[in-house]
Amino acid sequence: xxxxxxxxEEPAIVNPPKDIIRExxxxxxxxxxxxxxxxxxxxxxxxxxxFFIYINEFFLSNxxxxxxxxxxxxxxxxxIALITFPLVLIGCYLIRLLSVGITTKIFWRITEKISPSKSxxxxxxxxxxxxxxxxxxxxxxxxGKNIFTKGAFPWLSNWFFKFVGSSKIGKGTTxxxxxxxxxxxxxxxxxxxxxxxxxxxxxVQGIFGNISYFEIKVGDNVTTAGMNQLGPGCEIxxxxxxxxxxxxxxxxxxxxxxxxxxxxxxxxxxxxxxxxYLGITKxxxxxxxxxxQAIKELKERKKKKIxxxxxxxxxxxxxxxxxxxxxxxxxxxxxxxxxxxxNIDFTTSSAISRVxxxxxxxxxxxxxxxxLLISIYWYEYTKEGIMLSTLLFLPISILFMIYIxxxxxxxxxxxxxxxxxxxxKPKEGIFLAEIRDTDYEFWMLRTAIRKITLWLxxxxxxxxxxxxxxxxxxxxxxxxxxxNDAWCDAEFVKIGRKVLVGQGATVMSSMVIGKYLxxxxxxxxxxxxxxxxxxxxxxxxxxxxxxxxxxxxxSYCQVLKDNWIYFGFPAIALKENKYAEERRxxxxxxxxxxxxxxxxxxxxxxxxxxxxxxxxxxxxx
Amino acid sequence: MSxxxxxxxxPFVPTVLAKKRYLIFYFYTIWASIIPLMLEFWIYxxxxxxxxxxxxxxxxxxxxxxxxxISLVFSAIFFAKIALIIVNVIHKPKVGVFLRHPADKDxxxxxxxNTIRKWPFLVAHKFxxxxxDNICFKVFGVKTKLRNSLFEGWVDTEFIEFGKNVxxxxxxxxxxxxxxxxxxxxxxTIIEDDVHxxxxxxxxxxxxxxxxxxxxxxxxxxxxxxxxxxxxxVGIPAKKYKKNWFFxxxxxxxxxxxxxxxxxxxxxEKIYIRRYDSQPSxxxxxxxxxxxKEVEKKRFDQVEQEWEAVDDGFNx
Numbered sequence: 049x050x051x052x053x054x055x056x057e058e059p060a061i062v063n064p065p066k067d068i069i070r071e072x073x074x075x076x077x078x079x080x081x082x083x084x085x086x087x088x089x090x091x092x093x094x095x096x097x098x099f100f101i102y103i104n105e106f107f108l109s110n111x112x113x114x115x116x117x118x119x120x121x122x123x124x125x126x127x128i129a130l131i132t133f134p135l136v137l138i139g140c141y142l143i144r145l146l147s148v149g150i151t152t153k154i155f156w157r158i159t160e161k162i163s164p165s166k167s168x169x170x171x172x173x174x175x176x177x178x179x180x181x182x183x184x185x186x187x188x189x190x191x192g193k194n195i196f197t198k199g200a201f202p203w204l205s206n207w208f209f210k211f212v213g214s215s216k217i218g219k220g221t222t223x224x225x226x227x228x229x230x231x232x233x234x235x236x237x238x239x240x241x242x243x244x245x246x247x248x249x250x251x252v253q254g255i256f257g258n259i260s261y262f263e264i265k266v267g268d269n270v271t272t273a274g275m276n277q278l279g280p281g282c283e284i285x286x287x288x289x290x291x292x293x294x295x296x297x298x299x300x301x302x303x304x305x306x307x308x309x310x311x312x313x314x315x316x317x318x319x320x321x322x323x324x325y326l327g328i329t330k331x332x333x334x335x336x337x338x339x340x341q342a343i344k345e346l347k348e349r350k351k352k353k354i355x356x357x358x359x360x361x362x363x364x365x366x367x368x369x370x371x372x373x374x375x376x377x378x379x380x381x382x383x384x385x386x387x388x389x390x391n392i393d394f395t396t397s398s399a400i401s402r403v404x405x406x407x408x409x410x411x412x413x414x415x416x417x418x419x420l421l422i423s424i425y426w427y428e429y430t431k432e433g434i435m436l437s438t439l440l441f442l443p444i445s446i447l448f449m450i451y452i453x454x455x456x457x458x459x460x461x462x463x464x465x466x467x468x469x470x471x472x473k474p475k476e477g478i479f480l481a482e483i484r485d486t487d488y489e490f491w492m493l494r495t496a497i498r499k500i501t502l503w504l505x506x507x508x509x510x511x512x513x514x515x516x517x518x519x520x521x522x523x524x525x526x527x528x529x530x531x532n533d534a535w536c537d538a539e540f541v542k543i544g545r546k547v548l549v550g551q552g553a554t555v556m557s558s559m560v561i562g563k564y565l566x567x568x569x570x571x572x573x574x575x576x577x578x579x580x581x582x583x584x585x586x587x588x589x590x591x592x593x594x595x596x597x598x599x600x601x602x603s604y605c606q607v608l609k610d611n612w613i614y615f616g617f618p619a620i621a622l623k624e625n626k627y628a629e630e631r632r633x634x635x636x637x638x639x640x641x642x643x644x645x646x647x648x649x650x651x652x653x654x655x656x657x658x659x660x661x662x663x664x665x666x667x668x669x
Numbered sequence: 670m671s672x673x674x675x676x677x678x679x680p681f682v683p684t685v686l687a688k689k690r691y692l693i694f695y696f697y698t699i700w701a702s703i704i705p706l707m708l709e710f711w712i713y714x715x716x717x718x719x720x721x722x723x724x725x726x727x728x729x730x731x732x733x734x735x736x737x738x739i740s741l742v743f744s745a746i747f748f749a750k751i752a753l754i755i756v757n758v759i760h761k762p763k764v765g766v767f768l769r770h771p772a773d774k775d776x777x778x779x780x781x782x783n784t785i786r787k788w789p790f791l792v793a794h795k796f797x798x799x800x801x802d803n804i805c806f807k808v809f810g811v812k813t814k815l816r817n818s819l820f821e822g823w824v825d826t827e828f829i830e831f832g833k834n835v836x837x838x839x840x841x842x843x844x845x846x847x848x849x850x851x852x853x854x855x856x857x858t859i860i861e862d863d864v865h866x867x868x869x870x871x872x873x874x875x876x877x878x879x880x881x882x883x884x885x886x887x888x889x890x891x892x893x894x895x896x897x898x899x900x901x902x903v904g905i906p907a908k909k910y911k912k913n914w915f916f917x918x919x920x921x922x923x924x925x926x927x928x929x930x931x932x933x934x935x936x937x938e939k940i941y942i943r944r945y946d947s948q949p950s951x952x953x954x955x956x957x958x959x960x961x962k963e964v965e966k967k968r969f970d971q972v973e974q975e976w977e978a979v980d981d982g983f984n985x
Contacts, residue, residue, distance in 0.1 A: 111707070111711065112710075112711060112714050112718075114711075117708075117711070117712070117715075120708070120711065130704060130707060133703070133707055134699065134700040134701075134703035134704065134707075135700060137703065138696065138699060138700070190675065193675060194674070194675060197675070197676075197677070198675075198676070198677050200699070200788070200791060202684045203684055203686060203692070222683075222684055222685050222686075224683065224684060225675075225676045225677055226675075226676065227673060227675050227676060240685070240769070240848045242847075242848065243681055243683075243823050243842060244676070244823065244840065244842065269850075269851070271769075271848050271849060271850055273847050273848065273849055274823075274842050274844065274847070274871060275840075275842060275869065275871055287850070289849050289850040291849065291889075292842070292844075292847070292871040292873060292889050293871055293887075293889045293905060306850070308849070308850075310905075311905055312905060324891065325891040325892065325906065326849060326852075326854060326891070326892050327854070327856070327875055327891070327892035327893040328766055328852065328854065328892075332766050332852060335768065335851070335852070336849075336850045336851045336852050339768065339770060339851045342768055342770075342851075343768065343770055343772045343773075346768065346772055346773060347772065387923075387925070389911055389912065389914055390914060390920060390923050390924055390925060391924075391925050391926065391927055392924060392925070392926060392927070393927045393933050393936070394867075394883075394885040394886075394901060394903055394910060395867055395868070395885055395886040395887075396836075396838060396865050396866075396867040396868070396883055396885060396886060397821075397836060397837075397838025397839055397841070397865065397866065397867050397868040397886065398838075398839070398868075399818045399821045399822075399836050399837060399838055399839060400818050400836075404816070405800060405815075407798070408798060408800070411797070411798055412735070415731060415735055416731050416732055416735070418731075419730065419731020419732070419734065419735070420728070420731055422731070423727040423728065423730045423731060424727070426727070426730075427722070427727050478921045478924055479921070480921070498671075499671070499797060500797050502671035503671070503672075503797040504797065506671060506672060506673075506674040507674075507795065511674035511675075512674075514671065514674065518671075532673070532674050533673040533674060533675055534673055535671065535672060535673065535821065535839035535840060535868070536671050538671065551673065551675075552673055552676075552840060554838075554839045554840060554868045554869065554886075556839075556868070560836060560865065561865070561883070561915045562865070562881070562883070562913060562914075562915025562916040563915060563916050563917075563918070563920075564915055564920065564921070564924060566924070581840070581869055583867075583868050583869055583886045583887060587926070599869075599887065600887075601869075601886050601887050603927055603930070603933065604926050604927065605926040605927070606927070606930065617887055617903075617937055617941060618930070618933060618934065618937065620934055
């Protein structure tokens with residue numbers, strides 16, 4: 049995942065590679081599910097109680113059992129019911145969010161007491177308490193995070209993280225949705241963390257390598273525009289501004305001080321470039337650096353009621369000499385059609401280009417049939433009337449009903465899928481992406497059918513159950529693999545044992561380019577790994593123990609060697625995957641502004657009795 | 670096809686709150702949008718329910734919830750639109766460069782507009798069928814065709830124009846407003862017909878993408894960048910890569926894969942300015958600058974000599 053890796057003089061390998069411990073990580077699913085159910089159940093008690101009392105004592109008699117439609121508006125009690133019901137609903141929802149926070153906090157505190165989270169590398173090839181509790185905490189925070197950031201009140205998510213104690217967030221900071229930024233980060237005041245900007249305090253390096261787990265420190269008034277990936281251990285000081293996609297590897301230090309950063313890996317850019325990239329004038333940059341002055345001016349202008357001057361963009365001295373060079377290069381593009389021109393040496397996307405209303409004809413019966421299952425369940429559940437036991441088990445049965453519905457959808461969509469596949473067998477190849485082409489039509493239909501279940505599962509409380517749906521809908525994968533935080537096509541993908549597909553990655557077995565649809569099988573061999581926000585083009589084959597770093601992309605039909613680490617656009621072989629053999633108590637910090645690197649010793653986060661299993665500083669000497 | 674489970678994705682409505690009192694509008698849209706559903710449920714209850722627990726009440730219950738959900742979306746759109754019209758009459762949405770501070774009126778109203786739009790987009794996007802998203806886009810002022818696929822990336826919800834058959838890839842971000850430092854930059858983004866935006870690409874405000882162009886994955890456009898028709902663009906920031914032939918007929922057998930990856934890497938290196946971590950130290954850079962200056966001087970001298978020669982020619 050990291051680009052720079054650990055740069056030190058390679059000492060003679062003490063243990064030959066075969067002796068390296070390769071234990072799978074220990075997923076204590078029973079513990080996970082117990083904690084989830086306790087958090088889930090605990091969150092329902094108070095809001096459920098209030099809601100039930102409101103419905104039973106007031107709403108049922110005063111609204112639903114009212115005889116005529118017009119008296120709903122003319123009489124007082126029905127009118128009150130009409131007005132208060134949405135408010136009670138919103139109130140109960142907010143109380144439930146609050147309860148999720150409280151219950152999560154209790155468990156979080158317990159785990160912190162047993163094994164506190166601290167900066168350091170956690171070896172991933174040796175089972176240890178530190179690794180177990182790290183995984184447990186990651187799992188625990190996910191439910192609350194999903195409920196808060198995906199729910200109706202994303203503004204409260206800052207409160208949730210602060211309250212649980214997973215990260216520190218200053219006042220006035222906005223954090224948009226992202227796959228990471230949920231634990232072990234320290235953000236100052238008045239920051240803006242843009243959409244899909246991951247402050248990843250953890251980073252997995254190889255299936256049998258390390259988990260880099262370092263706190264990220266972000267100062268005041270830092271903004272990231274969107275899709276910025278910051279590795280663990282980064283220190284971003286006050287007033288640093290990151291342009292879109294500016295990303296950096298672990299342990300980078302940004303000095304800040306009204307500096308702008310851009311690129312992968314990010315670097316400081318200068319005033320001329322800033323003005324060019326952002327389409328702003330010198331005056332705007334001055335306003336940005338001197339915000340108080342700018343506000344004063346604004347207020348004065350308001351008093352005088354003068355319209356803001358039209359910003360004249362006559363400053364033509366922005367043009368760089370570099371740009372003129374670029375233009376001349378562009379002029380040389382050949383207009384002739386060569387064989388090379390038709391090579392697919394870039395990657396686009398596999399989103400369906402046409403949303404078709406006729407697919408609703410597929411959705412409606414699936415929903416109805418699956419919904420009938422719930423109806424039957426609910427009919428039986430309330431047969432004896434509503435008693436205390438019915439109420440006590442209600443939260444669990446809501447969970448149960450959600451999964452009955454999803455399983456129903458899965459069953460019926462699978463049936464339809466089998467039928468569709470009988471009519472037209474899915475196959476690889478290059479097809480015309482037009483309505484007339486049967487392969488294209490059926491590809492769209494298959495995608496639409498599969499989407500329901502996957503969509504519902506990924507919006508359900510236990511999101512990682514989606515691998516069941518993936519397996520059922522025709523993706524060859526091992527249940528121990530993990531791809532639930534990625535965009536993934538559910539056909540022509542083969543995933544081996546214990547594969548890790550990173551957060552926000554895109555796995556495509558189909559790709560639309562111009563008029564053509566390309567379908568080609570993607571294969572991940574055992575123990576391979578895909579970094580976060582990486583794009584996997586159709587036809588990619590990743591070898592055994594292979595790793596692709598974060599924010600890279602593979603080209604069409606690229607084959608990646610076994611046991612190698614790849615990075616970049618397109619993915620280039622960087623070095624061999626030897627994380628488990630390297631020293632783990634050494635980190636390399638990178639000062640982005642000064643363009644310097646320096647090494648630091650750091651404690652490895654592992655149980656004391658297992659420290660002798662890994663290579664430390666003493667081995668080198 | 671399947672989206673990451675920790676994110677909403679889809680239409681992007683920023684969660685920036687310039688003032689906390691704007692949440693009143695949010696509560697209003699939720700509150701108002703639920704009331705029509707209650708009336709619908711009352712009608713269903715009134716006609717089908719009796720305390721003998723009739724079977725047909727349960728049979729049509731799934732369909733009722735299906736209908737309720739869709740009407741929730743439409744009522745949310747309706748009430749949010751009313752609020753938005755009123756807000757827009759008070760302060761007209763403008764493009765430009767504003768301050769990211771509550772003192773700036775445009776920033777405040779940008780935040781307010783987003784707060785109002787949040788609820789309808791949230792409910793519309795929670796439904797697995799993406800049709801509702803596109804209706805939402807159309808109502809709230811994004812010019813788009815109903816058949817566009819805009820729901821797998823983050824697409825801003827105002828000041829954007831889409832043509833026909835636009836594809837926004839997985840995890841792509843299409844912005845019309847961006848926050849950089851203390852500035853909020855709002856500019857109109859225009860994306861024309863048949864444009865394909867690759868996965869994880871970012872389109873900054875003010876970008877204009879011409880017809881049948883492709884922005885490859887992991888590329889970024891800068892503010893106000895103009896991308897021409899019929900080209901494939903790659904890079905950070907995006908540069909011309911090659912002509913887009915992929916809209917011509919009869920290429921099925923000719924489309925090939927890359928055989929020589931080394932050459933491709935070289936090709937890409939021209940586009941991406943690669944920065945290796947082993948960057949030159951300050952001394953080395955100074956030396957390089959010196960060498961560059963000398964080269965420049967030589968060239969300059971040469972040109973001067975040539976000119977002199979020409980002058981001599983004239984003199985004779």
